[in-house]
Amino acid sequence: xxxxxxxxxxxxxxxxxxxxxxxxxxxxxxxxxxxxxxxxxxxxxxxxxxxxxxxxxxxxxxxxxxxxxxxxxxxxxxxxxxxxxxxxxxxxxxxxxxxxxxxxxxxxxxxxxxxxxxxxxxxxxxxxxxxxxxxxxxxxxxxxxxxxxxxxxxxxxxxxxxxxxxxxxxxxxxxxxxxxxxxxxxxxxxxxxxxxxxxxxxxxxxxxxxxxxxxxxxxxxxxxxxxxxxxxxxxxxxx
Amino acid sequence: xxxxxxxxxxxxxxxxxxxxxxxxxxxxxxxxxxxxxxxxxxxxxxxxxxxxxxxxxxxxxxxxxxxxxxxxxxxxxxxxxxxxxxxxxxxxxxxxxxxxxxxxxxxxxxxxxxxxxxxxxxxxxxxxxxxxxxxxxxxxxxxxxxxxxxxxxxxxxxxxxxxxxxxxxxxxxxxxxxxxxxxxxxxxxxxxxxxxxxxxxxxxxxxxxxxxxxxxxxxxxxx
Numbered sequence: 001x002x003x004x005x006x007x008x009x010x011x012x013x014x015x016x017x018x019x020x021x022x023x024x025x026x027x028x029x030x031x032x033x034x035x036x037x038x039x040x041x042x043x044x045x046x047x048x049x050x051x052x053x054x055x056x057x058x059x060x061x062x063x064x065x066x067x068x069x070x071x072x073x074x075x076x077x078x079x080x081x082x083x084x085x086x087x088x089x090x091x092x093x094x095x096x097x098x099x100x101x102x103x104x105x106x107x108x109x110x111x112x113x114x115x116x117x118x119x120x121x122x123x124x125x126x127x128x129x130x131x132x133x134x135x136x137x138x139x140x141x142x143x144x145x146x147x148x149x150x151x152x153x154x155x156x157x158x159x160x161x162x163x164x165x166x167x168x169x170x171x172x173x174x175x176x177x178x179x180x181x182x183x184x185x186x187x188x189x190x191x192x193x194x195x196x197x198x199x200x201x202x203x204x205x206x207x208x209x210x211x212x213x214x215x216x217x218x219x220x221x222x223x224x225x226x227x228x229x230x231x232x233x234x235x236x237x238x239x
Numbered sequence: 240x241x242x243x244x245x246x247x248x249x250x251x252x253x254x255x256x257x258x259x260x261x262x263x264x265x266x267x268x269x270x271x272x273x274x275x276x277x278x279x280x281x282x283x284x285x286x287x288x289x290x291x292x293x294x295x296x297x298x299x300x301x302x303x304x305x306x307x308x309x310x311x312x313x314x315x316x317x318x319x320x321x322x323x324x325x326x327x328x329x330x331x332x333x334x335x336x337x338x339x340x341x342x343x344x345x346x347x348x349x350x351x352x353x354x355x356x357x358x359x360x361x362x363x364x365x366x367x368x369x370x371x372x373x374x375x376x377x378x379x380x381x382x383x384x385x386x387x388x389x390x391x392x393x394x395x396x397x398x399x400x401x402x403x404x405x406x407x408x409x410x411x412x413x414x415x416x417x418x419x420x421x422x423x424x425x426x427x428x429x430x431x432x433x434x435x436x437x438x439x440x441x442x443x444x445x446x447x448x449x450x451x452x453x454x455x456x457x458x459x460x461x462x
Contacts, residue, residue: 010459045267057299061325062325063321063324063325065460082327083327083329084327086324086325086326086327087327089325091325093321094318094320095317095318095319095321095322096317096318097317097318097321098319099250099254099313099316099317099319100316100317101253101254101257101258101313102250102253102254102257106253110246110250111322111326113246114243114323114326114327114328115326115327116323116326116327140317141255148317154298167308209441
């Protein structure tokens with residue numbers, strides 16, 4: 001089944017959500033989110049547990065349908081052009097999406113090939129994430145949580161998506177892996193990718209992000225530019 | 240679509256080659272079922288040989304539920320199902336790939352159980368090609384229907400118990416047609432004895448393959 005023919009836009013907006021509502025049964029995951037993200041921007045998504053950060057990323061990835069409102073991802077409708085959107089978006093979720101019976105290299109190769117990525121990038125991506133030597137031939141079942149995270153990240157690096165959706169990306173990583181993760185995100189955005197980073201540890205993302213968006217109760221309740229000590233914060237409350 | 244089919248089938252068969260669940264659990268389960276049928280029917284081999292076709296297919300149906308549950312469960316761990324959805328793989332290719340992988344495992348299982356039926360029940364095969372055709376067509380039907388119903392039950396917490404409940408009544412035509420074709424093959428009947436059942440299996444396969452290609456994607460998105 002060939003995917004629906006998609007237009008080939010060159011959007012200046014990587015993401016546009018207008019009054020987006022998403023439901024799980026009758027429970028509102030998102031209750032009217034408005035958010036604009038420009039291409040190349042890195043946006044930190046903050047908020048308490050259950051606020052809707054993960055749901056927001058899953059809606060953008062096309063895993064959760066939009067019940068009402070308007071959503072455009074990379075210039076495309078995530079419902080009508082689902083396949084196209086999914087191939088251009090990369091989600092680092094709480095789960096690593098790995099098969100325990102496959103080794104590291106097989107997992108990365110399968111995920112990259114399945115997403116229509118370039119398999120020739122796999123070697124460099126694995127090396128970048130420190131997945132070398134015997135570790136490449138180690139079954140995913142034997143990996144630690146941090147190593148699984150590295151494998152999932154290697155898939156993203158090899159795929160080089162246009163929009164990176166990172167859900168608590170630093171969770172389970174040691175200090176060196178966290179630095180490496182930040183380098184990888186910075187490289188991706190320097191190369192023109194856009195990143196949405198949901199995190200409970202804003203200090204880890206602050207050096208990367210241009211802007212912070214706070215979600216509470218499934219709505220965007222505040223937005224602020226990420227500032228340095230030379231530029232004190234100015235919080236904008238959203239109705 | 241065919242590239243995605245081979246990618247998924249290759250991945251699932253590689254997982255099976257590593258885990259050996261079909262060889263170490265599904266096949267032994269089928270053999271145990273054949274042995275238990277033999278115990279139930281008593282020491283006289285005549286009723287066993289007579290009932291061999293039906294017993295073979297009942298053992299196949301029960302064993303295939305295990306193989307299909309395994310195929311579903313590999314996608315349930317660590318968000319793998321979401322990973323497949325996110326990959327943008329063609330859902331029809333995913334369906335056909337998983338069907339192909341399950342069918343390959345069931346064909347091996349049929350060889351094992353076929354040998355078991357000959358050795359345990361003293362069944363003698365007169366028309367081998369009729370057996371081969373019934374197994375091939377029955378396998379495709381079981382794998383296609385199983386993959387489809389496996390996807391339906393995949394997102395549910397009660398999937399382990401729901402799948403047999405959904406699947407076994409639906410695959411009754413495979414049991415019926417497969418048994419009749421085996422009876423014709425064991426009795427040395429003419430090929431025409433198996434013809435209506437051959438047509439039934441063809442129709443069953445076509446319906447479930449077509450249905451799976453069309454609805455697997457929507458099921459995956461809503462399950």
